Amino acid sequence: MRSLSPEAIAALGQPAVALVQLILMRFPGGDVALNTSNWTLQWAGVSYVGANGLGQIGAIEDAPGEVRGLQFSLSGVSAALVSLALDDAAEWQGVPIEIRTAILNADYQVVDAPLEWTGTGDTMSLQEDGETAEVTATAESSAVDLLRGHPLTTSHADQQTVSPGDRAFEYVNSQSDQPVVWPAREWFQR
Secondary structure, eight states: OOOOOHHHHHHHTSSSOEEEEEEEEEETTEEEEEESSSSOEEETTEEEEEOTTOEEEOOOOOBTTBOOOEEEEEEEEEHHHHHHHHHTHHHHTTOEEEEEEEEEOTTSOEEEOOEEEEEEEEEEEEEEOSSEEEEEEEEEEGGGGGGSOOSOOSSHHHHHHHSTTOOTTTTHHHHTTOOOOOOOHHHHTO
16 A cells, blocks of 8 residues: 655645646657646656646546556647647557656645556547547556466476476476375374
């Protein structure tokens, strides 16, 4: 369990608490850092630019045994920038993404920003009406990796790839499906 700093606890104790989501996307050509407010915020040496209400993030919903992704949308995109979104759609696939909930003090400075969600970019789509467009991008949660199986088995060959020279699983195949015979009760009562 993560504990909050005394400054964050004091900020949460105020009558009106300002919370802002920080979104960091680590593209190969450089990071894109946005926030859900109207002004630029600083956190951990990164400047998060305000999206001014143009962007929207889908709700982060977790359920036991189910991993859900997120949907990001940016509306009001000019027709001139649509080609930029279409050309770079392939770059979105696999981009690491972090979402933090920033706790702001009375001076609107970030005092703490716990990590809420991590994942990678998945698909991008575009809807346009001739003058403006809406770019929608989906992202897959990093928790989906927990549901994928592990490719290694308990065999001698796989053990050699992990730890060459280790003979711990050398006889596993020859011993599988062999009956185990225990002595009769009389043998123990001598």
